[in-house]
Amino acid sequence: MRALCAAAALVAAAFLTGCTATAAAPSRVTDYAGIDREFQDAKTGLDLPPGTTWPAHEQKPGPEAGTDPQFETGGGTVDAQMFWMCAWSAEWLAVHRTDPGRTATAAAELEKVERSYLYAHGLDQNWQRHVAQAIAGVRTGDPASIRRVVTDCASFLNQT
Numbered sequence: 001m002r003a004l005c006a007a008a009a010l011v012a013a014a015f016l017t018g019c020t021a022t023a024a025a026p027s028r029v030t031d032y033a034g035i036d037r038e039f040q041d042a043k044t045g046l047d048l049p050p051g052t053t054w055p056a057h058e059q060k061p062g063p064e065a066g067t068d069p070q071f072e073t074g075g076g077t078v079d080a081q082m083f084w085m086c087a088w089s090a091e092w093l094a095v096h097r098t099d100p101g102r103t104a105t106a107a108a109e110l111e112k113v114e115r116s117y118l119y120a121h122g123l124d125q126n127w128q129r130h131v132a133q134a135i136a137g138v139r140t141g142d143p144a145s146i147r148r149v150v151t152d153c154a155s156f157l158n159q160t
Contacts, residue, residue, distance in 0.1 A: 028073035032060065038076025042117075046084040049091035049106065054083070078122030085113050086153030089134065093143055093150050107138050 030038075039058035048054065058076050061069045092106035113119055113131060123131060134145035 029070040030073050032058070032069065032071065034073070035071040035076040035079075038074070039080045040076075042077040042080035046080065047109065048084065048087050049102075052087045052091070054080075074117065074121055077117050081113075081116050081118035082122065082153075083157070085110070085116075085118060085131070086150070086157050089146050089149045089153060090157060092138055093146055096138075096141065096143060110135050110138050 036058040043054050058079060088106050088109040092103060092110060095102040095106065113135060119128060119131065130145070131149065134149045137143065137145040
């Protein structure tokens with residue numbers, strides 16, 4: 001994800017994958033250029049809601065990450081898919097009472113989340129359960145759980 005030793009701006013550190021400074025370093029690591037390439041590649045396969053734009057690049061780590069931060073391979077994909085999920089969650093919440101067409105489009109995009117790399121590799125079990133409940137709420141038109149996702153996604157959606 002972000003620099004593995006950086007402060008995790010990721011939704012209350014829900015998917016921090018480990019710090020390379022520890023004895024149990026991830027088996028596959030890359031530098032910022034590698035993580036940004038993953039982010040760029042993942043963006044190409046994901047649509048965003050109207051009016052939402054991608055960040056130009058993966059967010060750079062803060063100075064606390066040191067001069068040569070390492071990232072776990074797959075983190076750029078996770079971050080791109082997280083931004084995508086957050087954007088569609090916010091879209092559904094914004095239009096679910098007023099625009100049936102946009103609501104259906106958002107719901108269809110959110111249906112893909114449980115089959116995503118993000119869901120399988122970027123979310124811990126608590127977040128998987130949280131996201132599954134939110135998607136179930138989308139299916140029934142109940143905004144309560146998706147509202148929590150949108151609140152937790154604020155830092156992701158504000159990085160453009």
